[in-house]
Amino acid sequence: MREQLAEFFSWSWFLPETFKTYEWENPWILNLVWIIPLFMLIRKFVKFLKNPVLELSLPKKISRNNPWTYLRLIPTGFFFITLILIVIALGRPQRSNERVEQYTEGIDIILVMDISESMDLQDFTPNRLEASKKTAIDFINGRFGDRIGMVVFAGEAYSLAPLTNDYELLSDLISEISFDMMEAKGTAIGSAIASATNRMKDAESASKVLILLSDGESNAGNVDPLFAAQLASALDIRIYTIAVGKDGMVPYGTDFFGRPQMVESYLDESTLREIAKIGNGQFFRASDGGTLQTIFDEINTLEKTEILENRYKETSDYYRIYLFWAMLFFFLWMLAKSSFLNNFLLD
16 A cells, blocks of 8 residues: 555656656547637636736835746646646556567478589588588578478488477587488488388378488488378479589589589489479579579469468556646646635735
8 A cells, every 4th residue: 555655656656757658549639729718818817807906015125126926826826736647647648568469380391402512512502511511501490480301311310300480509509510420321312211201191281291302313322202201202302403503514512623523413403393293392403502502482372371460458557646646736726715825916
């Protein structure tokens, strides 16, 4: 009880900083604040017409220098403050605390990345693998609420990370990918798709997506890529395939004299196209780092996560405080107008 009274009698309610924090339910009513002074003048004029008073002849010294003569303004001041406070109370000062809860119907995404020796070719900067890693990390950090996993492959497939929402951990794992992670040479695309499918087969999400990055033809592993794609499709997994690199002669290292060496590169584009077709996805061709980024941006647009929001708005009203002060000043006005203060010079 004491705390409530102390709160009501705090002068902080009248500070400019306090009024800046308010939202007003009826802001138009605050315009009455500018009308009140005019109302007071009209009221004073009407009162003068109804009750003319006898002018007194007082010495100039008394009328100019005696501060007690201003006591007659106190009742009017109380009435003026009462009207101002009533207007503030009618404006309904409030503070709102909005709370937003977000949840998603997330997508399960597995990134399947080729780390075979051909990914060391330098038609990308600094090479195909590093460009793919950077773009994959940017893609991950642009998602919200999805579970993302990672499979890498060369001559065999290896599940680097299960489906997870820990994007920071996943980004760290991708940044550490290197060519020496696997001893088996070659490109086992079928085994990689099968490994990713195994990761998602028990997932209950509404949408499952597999993104395959590779720069070569499947020449290793014991699973046919098209059969693996059919298996994934049967489990409602959508497959996007990205052919990374250029056909023909591409740079790879330097010779004894520091001149760039050129080696021949070949992409089995037809198999990757067929995999995407079976998986009800799309095939993309990335010939440089910029194109690869654009492809991931497009996939990001195609596979949108539905974000749902619940908003809770808690509003606190403060008009009671100003109404309380208005009643207090009105009571003081009632007392003061019946006292000698209201007729100080006449008495």
